[in-house]
Amino acid sequence: MHFEELIKAIKERREMLKVTQEGLAELSGVGLRTIKQFESGKGNPTLQTLQKIADLLGLELTLKLKNIAPDK
Amino acid sequence: MHFEELIKAIKERREMLKVTQEGLAELSGVGLRTIKQFESGKGNPTLQTLQKIADLLGLELTLKLKNIAPDK
DNA sequence: TAAAAAAGAGCCATAAAATGCACTTTGAAG
């Protein structure tokens, strides 16, 4: 997932849970400003920040092997 | 995946590919110091840094739904 | 076990992330 996809996934998940940016900020312990920046695509959050947010939304950050051109 | 698991996954992948921290640094464009810190558990890399590293190792960062106590 | 390579750590300067506050824009409900 590229940057934009990660953002989109988080934003959608937040909205699905009917949580506002403000709510997310309070509950996750991440500053509101930071969340705003991130969701509006202007941020480059640290892993810690990302994890706090994902955690609260019931999402998990994982690393998986990329499919490099699976031959056919 | 928690912090330590992410680190472990990256480190293992790097070693599997027989790339040194130095090689990874050069190839990924991330500073050697940053990689050393990260792999030794002392870092809190930005998403961008993490992606550069993962990319080069053929790994992809993804967000997936956490399994919150799947009832049996 | 000695030499060489790789990994870890300290110091430091610079760039950038995190965050609060106040203000603007957008969007949805009436």
Add this chain to the structure above:
DNA sequence: CTTCAAAGTGCATTTTATGGCTCTTTTTTA
């Protein structure tokens, strides 16, 4: 159209990640 809540933006400050150098420790290998 008006209102109100949520989202986005500018600015300033503090904290911290990045990354170069150098040195130490650990690991590999000959």
